[in-house]
């Protein structure tokens with residue numbers, strides 16, 4: 001069975017919302033070091049970073065019902081996953097210098113789907129977040145609310161690396177979140193204005209079956225990472241008090257996208273993305 005077949009099988013959740021089969025972990029990642037720092041598996045390198053929203057093949061295609069959808073003119077298999085279009089980013093791990101503030105789109109997605117460790121790509125064991133982020137969450141959402149994150153888990157072995165290398169956690173502390181359940185509920189991405197094609201700042205957008213899902217908004221979204229929701233959380237500063245990631249739940253499989261309209265409509269009314277946004 002190929003890796004994509006395994007993924008498809010995994011994506012078919014059973015009625016109880018549990019995964020049909022455990023997702024495969026990526027090949028064991030060779031640890032890369034840059035100036036004495038361990039480079040996490042999900043970190044993008046300078047040779048990989050690009051402005052995904054200014055891809056010349058990216059257009060808004062009109063549909064007979066009056067809606068518009070974001071598509072690549074030469075869309076390839078696998079570029080639409082979880083019911084949303086994914087930004088293109090080449091894979092060249094280790095080429096150039098690490099961009100520690102940027103996650104590689106494909107590797108972030110791969111690690112979250114496999115519930116892997118964002119640093120070594122082994123099995124993930126803990127949800128880790130900066131204390132400042134947790135404090136803001138408590139102030140805005142209140143204790144007991146679901147917590148959304150696009151940070152993949154870490155393993156216990158990599159925890160000291162993660163907390164010592166991140167300037168925020170090193171300076172202001174961190175917490176480990178014990179969740180009763182967790183679910184892939186959304187994507188981090190850019191939403192295009194349906195008339196002008198301009199993209200806004202990155203934001204979380206809900207997937208089909210998740211709370212606040214808006215099909216029209218998702219159809220205008222270019223994804224760059226998966227978002228996980230943790231439920232029934234307690235926060236800890238001692239990782240020994242946290243048993244693991246919690247029970248995984250799956251959203252129902254996304255519906256099939258509508259078939260493309262007739263070619264004459266596509267070429268006549270397609271909206272080209274006018275100019276690149278900055279700050280990707």
Ligand SMILES: [Zn+2]
Pocket residue numbers: 117118119120121122154155156157158
């Ligand atoms: Zn690890």
